[in-house]
Amino acid sequence: MRPGLIRNFCIIAHIDHGKSTLADRILELTGAVDARKRKDQILDAMDLERERGITIKASAVTVDYEHDGERYMLNLIDTPGHVDFHYEVSRALTACEGALLVVDASQGVEAQTVANAYMAMEHDLHLVPVINKIDLPSARPEDVALEVEHALALSSNDCVFCSAKTGEGVADLLRAVVTKVPPPQADSEAPLRALIFDAEYNDYRGVIIYVRVFDGTLRKGQRVRMMGTGHQYEVQELGKFRPEPQVHAELAAGEVGYCVANIKTLDDVNIGDTVAEVARADVEALPGYRPPQQMVFCDIYPTASTDYSKLRDALERLHLNDASFTFRARNNEVLGFGFSCGFLGLLHMDIIQERLERESGVDLVQTAPTTSYEVVLHGGQVVRADTPSDMPPMAEWQEIREPLVRCNMIIPLESIGSVMKLSEQRRGAYVRQEHLGPTRVMLVVDFPLADIIYDFYDKLKSATRGYGTMDYELLGYRAADLVMVDVLINGKPAAALSFVSHRSTAEDRGRRILMRLKKEIPRHLFVVPLQAAIGARIIARETISAVRKNVTAKCYGGDVSRKRKLLEKQKEGKKRMKSIGNVDVPQAAFLSVLENQ
């Protein structure tokens, strides 16, 4: 097909603004799917995605569209909806020339609307603003169009108004795609360069990669090389999803499709890598590849230690479908055998945890999330520590750096005070604010990721009576005044409880942890000191006073058994505890610290 008749585009939207519904409507209107036997939301494959309204894996669908007597090929590339998949989104955007920016006509512009729009602009995509759900009684399409103009500097005159539910305006939308989104710049004769913008694992076919051909032509039987990994493959099958898979002999420059090439695991594929012809591999790789970066870490343990191998199997299975989370075995002195897992972000973590529990049937204990740190040692060497136990001793630090993120929050104007206060509590640095209309404002604040990783979103929701939305992107690692805090029980450090903290909040956090321990650790026959310390310096202390009374006054012939059983129970209870510095610490005490921050 002539590149001039191809349009590659995606739909970007805040969750629930109607991306999937609109995609369905487009497939129907172009005849790709029969409206009567359509399944709802064809692009959202997985249950979990449907439940949460999140698209996890991108895929691409090709449809035909007649316009002014010409037959166009429209490639609709689906993007993950959340910022945790930033990198994957950015790869999908690279495969497109334009994007439909869908905004709910009653909700208006939200944080992800802005984040996604900015990202699309960074990729030089042509944006078509779409005001969806105009059928709703609460719809205020004109206002929302103005919000789009204020927040994103896109003219309100360019907005397309539609209802994905009733189908109204969807035809206009397709016209806008053809007339406004530019065709791909493509040279079918040049040496092959195709971008891998997504991949998924299939039990029968192995790995299926999604590619956008930029130059040259990808053909069945061709020997190709992935420039990043250096792996070579023979192309076994090429095709397009319409939405059923349709086999093609070749994919020409400007086209989008799938490719099967006997790739065994997702670990063998890098999203963002460039596919070139083995015979002509001296081309320059397409720009922008980087490996996925895990930003959020937590430990996962089976509640019952006998479930360990079940958990490992489940993690391995999940990893087949999502190579962007990592896991490695870990032996915690209290919680036993489990795994340290890394995720792209908080939502990613939630999704994996939920799937793990659902698919493995294993009851899990998971520790509060932490971020990774970069430590510059005195010798100048830089080490990355994903968990406190990976941290080199503080004496060896020359500098420690933490991840910094830029956070967009869209909130009602009246809650700006409380959100600013919340931001200050979380070490936020104000960047700017923008009024989106008379009642809504966008606040941009830079935060250390560690400070918003835990319950920030919940706090934002309650500070805005549920209306606030947020999104963030990584700015990079930045030096900070961080310290390693150890927790000592009766003078002995409890390694499992050490944590990294900003110096200014270390004392507070230390004290909170000691209070929790004090509540959970039973009294002993001696006074138990609890301390939080930075190196040798004690920053907080608590004391558990000794048992004052524990005696059975009466014990005669008739009640020997009962009294003995009571003592046996006391002893059993002790046995289940972990002894630190002669102190019996119940698992609940560790969990009360590890599960919270």
Place this chain on the structure above:
Amino acid sequence: MEKKADQNRARAEPADAGTPQSLYVHVPFCVRKCGYCDFYSLAGATQDLMRAYVAAVEQEGGALPETPLRTLYVGGGTPTALPPPLLRRLLDGLRRRFTLGRPPATPSVPGGEAPEFTVEANPGVLDDALLDAMQDAGVNRVSLGVQSFHPETLATLGRIHGPDQALRALDLLRRRGTRHVSLDLMFAVPGQTLDQWLSDLRAAVASDVEHMSVYGLAIEPHTPLGRRVAAGDLAPLPDEAYAEMQMATRQALLAAGYEHYELSNFARPGRRCRHNLTYWHNRSYFALGPAATSYVGGLRETRIADVAEYVRRIQAGSSPVAETERLAGERRARETAILGLRLLEGFDVAAFERQTGFAPLHLFAEPIARHRGLGLLEVADGHVRLTPAALPVADSVLADFV
């Protein structure tokens, strides 16, 4: 298989396989239930039921071997809630059966070789007729459930008697020349002050009894008192007050010439309760009556806690036992240790090994070392024992031995 089990058993029970020399008889009747009580007893039973009960005990006792006993203890409940003729019948029967017709030691014969024959008496119901019955049967030790000399404390406990009756009962016993009197006292009762408790102790000392059992009140949830505490009507004394009263008790009674020989028991020299020592030495004993527990040949058997059912089963010739327990070697040894540690002299290392087959310094090496380090335990003159500092927290120490 069978053979192996037998061998284990033989090793598990090296000593004390002989016939018990003690007997406990439970009299499951009371005039009225006290608010804190979690013993099995019936209030307001008919005389017919009492009569049937006495007959059933006689019948059950008839099946025991005819062996001379060293101690006999009739407790309850309230033995003195029986009408005098019935109490007389019960006690006479026991005397005839278990002393082989010999008249038991008279009250004028001190402890020594003569059997110790104790009956528990309630100051609210003790009169000459009951005392005659006891005296004629050879009862030589009376345990009087005084609990307190303060009306408020007695009221909180829901006892049927007042301070006057307690003093009158003591007087009655003295005038009869009962040489071995024991008092029960109770502290850590909600509302009780340290001063009140000290004055209870002074009154007890003034009565010049031979023996005192002094209990910290244990509030059991399913009792009326427990429910009042749960409902917030009554505040239990804080642990600190309990520990303070316990220590004050020890001080006062030691000063008055009593020996502190068990966590809750004090005696004049030579007047320890030999029957109860059987329990703390984990030696065997017979038992008769509803809810009573016997311990014979390593088998602990508890009779059904239901008078009517007990009577029915005895009459029908079926077993009145509702619960049995037999501990294997090491668990039995551990039980022996926790009982022995209740005694202030502790347990004798050599005797323990003879009795249980386990060397205590080896079996308990770890807890002994730990608690010695904390000053809560000592090993001296062949005994392992708690130190006085351990007394208020004894269970925390014992839990490491069980």
